[in-house]
Amino acid sequence: MKTPTVNSVTHPSSTHFLLFVFSILFAYACQRTEATAQELLKGFKATPNASVSSFQALLSDSTDTFSLGFLRVNSKELALAVLHVPSSEQLWLANPTQLAPWSDRTQLFFNGSLVLSGPRERLFWSTETQGDRVVLLNSSNLQVQKLDEYVSILWQSFYFPTNTLLENQNFTSNMSLVSSNGLYSMRLGSNFIGLYAKFNEKSDSGQIYLRHKALEAKANIIEGQGAIYARINSDRFLGMYQVGTIPPVDMLPFNSFQRNITGFVFLRLESDGNLKGYYRDGSKWILDYQAISDTCELPNPCGSYGLCRAGSGCSCIDNRTDYSSGSCFESTSSGDFCSEGEDDYWVLRRKGVELPFKELMRYEMTSYLEQCEDICEKNCSCWGAVFNNGSGFCYILDYPIQTLLGVGDESKMGYFKVREGAGKKKMDVGFGVGIGVLCGAIVVLIGAISFGSCKIWMRRRGVKQILEDEDGISPGPYKDLASASFRSIEMCNARR
Missing domain, CATH: 1.10.287 (Helix Hairpins)
Incomplete structure (x- = not known):
């Protein structure tokens, strides 16, 4: 009798079975390693995946709370970003002012430096280091480390914040927070925290619109002892400290200060110029602090030549101009009246106006309105002036006119230059059609x-x-x- 043949497909050998199991485990391990890589070593390379619609993760912290990866911007561009994974909240961007294309010719690689390059070897961003590995800490701090007898930090994202300050991240006088639209910044002075607006592109410093001076309630600032720095404390306050001292020289408490609340905390300079603090409560972010509570106190809530009244919203300094379009006059953010061809303007006057941050503005003492106007008229860098008939203060605006406050006191008067042709095109078209x-x-x-x-x-x-x-x-x-x-x-x- 012939012995029946055993079908190898129905009854696989033990060797085949082990190979099959091993291949599955190997594939899973590779996939798992790629998705949750916790360090990048020399030789690492990555390119954007065309099928990814929002964020392509490349590196995670040990808790999978934070991730470094490619972030799609405007569908066709790319930023190297650190995200809070549960909420997809952006915490840090490597290249906010120079985005790379979302293309297979864009590449992130690590050769001792973490480098983001584009087509034709264009360099978008680099850490410019000679490190051994890249890691993302549980604090969301991205680091390039050197591995010798001990681990040394060559570079870290906490030294280069964008628009967000994170819990336990030191903020020094060498740093700045910059809003996502690039118009506002937060910087430290010798004894204060200042918020600045870039109303004039020719000005490097910007116009300060909020200044919080250290109260020195628990400790005094000792001149020459050390620099001032700020940090968000886990007890829910923004503290100002002096290097070499332990107690804070000032404390800005959040709403949840000294409350038994746990959760990730950060402070952000928003695109409207406000400074806001948030904490994570379960599945949502809670507003925990804001530096400016009144909308009209923001640096420019109603746009160029706008007028803001508490409880009434926005209108225009020029009563004849309708604000329904969301703006009053098309205005430039640069230049002055000194350059050739830039000296043509007409004058707009308005009673019952004042500046939202006049105590931080430059002023001169004058006896009457005409004298104040004359100072601005003869100064080709002056865009306008606001005169207080009661005090004689003449505030000089050396930047294009932004939003002003509407007040009931008509002794507060404004004189504003409007460049010839500003908003004219829209008016001429309508007039011509009519x-x-x-x-x-x-x-x-x-x-x-x-x-x-x-x-x-x-x-x-x-x-x-x-x-x-x-x-x-x-x-x-x-x-x-x-x-x-x-x-x-x-x-x-x-x-x-």
Whole structure:
């Protein structure tokens, strides 16, 4: 009897079975390692995946709370970003001012430096280090480390914040927070925290619109002892410290200060110029602090030449301009009235206005309004002036006019230069269209009247000729042909 043949597919050998299991485990391990890599070593390379719509993770911290990866911006561009994974909240960007294309020719690699490059070897960003590995800590701090006898930190993202300050991250005088639109910044002074607006692109420092000076309640600032730095404390306050001292020289408490609340905390300079603090409560972010609570106290809530009234919203300094479009005048953010071809302007005056941060503005003492206006008129770098008739303060604006406060006191008066042509295009188009429509209507009306009159004249002329042919006798009914009612009927017919 022949021995039956065993089907290898139905009854695989133990060797095949082990190979099958091993391949599955190997594939899973590779996939798991790629998704949750906790360090990048020399030789690492990555390119954007075309199928990814928002964020492509490349490196995670040990808790999988934070991730470094490619972030899609405007669908076609790329930023190297650190995200809070549960909420997809952006905490840090490597290249906020120079985005790379989302392309397979864009590459992130580590050769001792972490480098983001683009087509034709274009360099977008680099740590410029000679390290051994890249890690992302549980604090969201990205580091390039050197591995010798001990671990040394060559570079870290906490030294280069973008618009966000994180819990236990030191903020020094060498750093700045910059809003995502690039218009506002937060910097440290010798004894204060300042918020600045870049109203004039020719100015490097910007206009300060909020200044919080250290109260020195628990410790005094000792001149020459050390620099000032700020840090978000886990007890929910923004503290100002002096290097070499333990107690804070100032404390800005959050709403949850000294409350038994746990959760990730950060402070952000928003695109409207406000400084806000948040903490994570379960599945949502809670607003925990804001430096400016009144909308009208923000640096520019109503736009160029706008007017903000508490409880009334936005309008325009010029009463004749409608704010419904969301702006008053198209205005430049750079230049002055000194350059060639830039000296043409007209003057806008308004009573009952003042500056939202006048205590931080430059001013001169004048006796009357005309004197204040004259100072600005003769200064080609001056865009406007606000005069207080009660105090004699003349505030000088050396940047394009932003939002002002509307007040009931008409002794506070404003003088503003408006560059020739600002907002004019929109007004001229509307005016031209209106005139065109009016002229067209007049031409049509005149044509209709002329045509009707001509028709009536010809009819009357024809009747008269008939009567003349009939011995000049005019029967009664034909006398009504020239009546007013009939002329109306003719004109109606002519218009049809």
